[in-house]
Amino acid sequence: MSPNVSVHMLPALMPEGCLEGSVAVIIDILRASTTIVHALAHGATSVIPCALVEEARTAASQYERGHILLGGERSGQLIEGFDLDNSPLAYTPEVVSGRTIAFTTTNGTRALRACEQAGRVLIGAFVNKSALLRVLKEDGRPVHLVCAGTDGHLTAEDILFAGAIAAELNPQSPDVQTQMAIDYDRSHSKDDQTFRETIRTSRGGQNLLRLGLDADVARASESDLFGIVPEWSRETNMITIKN
Numbered sequence: 001m002s003p004n005v006s007v008h009m010l011p012a013l014m015p016e017g018c019l020e021g022s023v024a025v026i027i028d029i030l031r032a033s034t035t036i037v038h039a040l041a042h043g044a045t046s047v048i049p050c051a052l053v054e055e056a057r058t059a060a061s062q063y064e065r066g067h068i069l070l071g072g073e074r075s076g077q078l079i080e081g082f083d084l085d086n087s088p089l090a091y092t093p094e095v096v097s098g099r100t101i102a103f104t105t106t107n108g109t110r111a112l113r114a115c116e117q118a119g120r121v122l123i124g125a126f127v128n129k130s131a132l133l134r135v136l137k138e139d140g141r142p143v144h145l146v147c148a149g150t151d152g153h154l155t156a157e158d159i160l161f162a163g164a165i166a167a168e169l170n171p172q173s174p175d176v177q178t179q180m181a182i183d184y185d186r187s188h189s190k191d192d193q194t195f196r197e198t199i200r201t202s203r204g205g206q207n208l209l210r211l212g213l214d215a216d217v218a219r220a221s222e223s224d225l226f227g228i229v230p231e232w233s234r235e236t237n238m239i240t241i242k243n
Contacts, residue, residue, distance in 0.1 A: 004142040005169045007162045007181040010149045011114035023141050024118035025132065025165070026232075028148035029157040030204035031086045032108025033125040034220040038088040039071075040241050041128075041226040043097030047239040049112050049232065050104040053079055059102040069096065072104035076211050079104075087216050088127075100238075111148035116234055118144065123230035123239060126161060126220065131227045133168050135242060143169065145181075156202035157220070159184055160195075196221050 003023075008014045027033055036047050050056035053074070060068045071084035071091070078085040084095070086105050103109065115121050119141060124132045136143050145165055147158035163185030166178050174182065188198040199205050199221050208217050231242040 002137060002169045002171075003140050005145065005166050005171045005178065006143070006175060007145045007147070007159075007166055007178040009147050009154050009159055009162075009177050009181070010152070011111050011146055012152070013177065014114070014144070014146065017117070019115055019118040019144055021119050021141065022144050023120045023122060023136060023139055024115040024144045024146055025122050025124040025136070026108065026112050026115060026146055026148065027124050027158045027161050028105070028108030028111060029125055029161055029199070029220050030150075030155075030202070030208055031088060031216055031220060032103075032105040032148065033123050034127055035071075035086050035088040035091060036103070036108075036123050036230050036239060037125050037128045037226055037228065039091040039096050039101055039103075040230050040239070041228050042091055042093040042095075044091070045098060045100050045240075047230070048100060048102045048237060049109040049239060050102055051109050051113055053104055056102040056104040057081075063100060067099055069099050069101045071101045072109075074106060076106075076207055076213070087213065088219050089215060107148040107150060111146055112232060115144075115146055121232040121234070122242065123232070124161065124165065126223045127225040128228060128230075129161075129164065130224045131229050133165065135229045136165070136169065150203045150207065153203060155204045156184075156188075157199045157204050160188055160198060160202075164189065
């Protein structure tokens with residue numbers, strides 16, 4: 001039996017107290033979710049999500065230099081003094097294997113912090129879609145799909161993914177946001193060209209294309225590249241691969 005599922009198109013649209021005893025899935029397709037999956041799949045020990053740039057620097061200062069990397073972005077671009085930006089393509093095994101990453105982004109890490117009351121917090125993207133679905137079905141608790149959005153606005157790529165996951169979980173009596181996301185996925189994923197164009201023309205997609213980051217948009221549109229599911233621990237503030 002599939003778990004109950006709710007889509008929240010922005011963190012601000014979540015009803016107060018709705019996450020208790022549930023599994024929250026953080027969705028920031030362009031690009032935090034996609035990049036975190038890449039980092040851990042390619043051997044990073046853990047990812048430390050940080051809301052602020054200085055918080056990331058402080059976290060990094062607790063490690064020996066060879067064991068920590070600073071990663072993230074502001075306005076889609078590399079932060080001064082950081083080792084990596086938010087491109088999933090930058091988090092190669094040669095760069096990240098065996099290292100911890102102190103990570104801060106404009107939207108994704110803030111969305112994660114909004115889900116602290118959930119019983120469990122997972123990271124989802126198209127690149128680990130099937131693995132995420134498997135874990136959600138095995139867990140069985142109510143699922144809340146939380147879209148990070150872009151600068152406080154709805155963005156199509158997050159809603160598209162939330163709708164795809166919700167449709168697979170087949171809710172019996174979906175609320176308005178959940179049904180809207182399911183319908184959006186069904187109408188915009190009918191063929192690969194439509195699906196990819198939806199992501200390219202989304203608010204997040206257009207922001208990246210203006211920066212010349214077409215390859216990141218293309219990579220985030222790929223499905224099931226990895227069989228891992230990142231999970232955040234509130235106690236340690238670390239994201240690691242779900243056991």
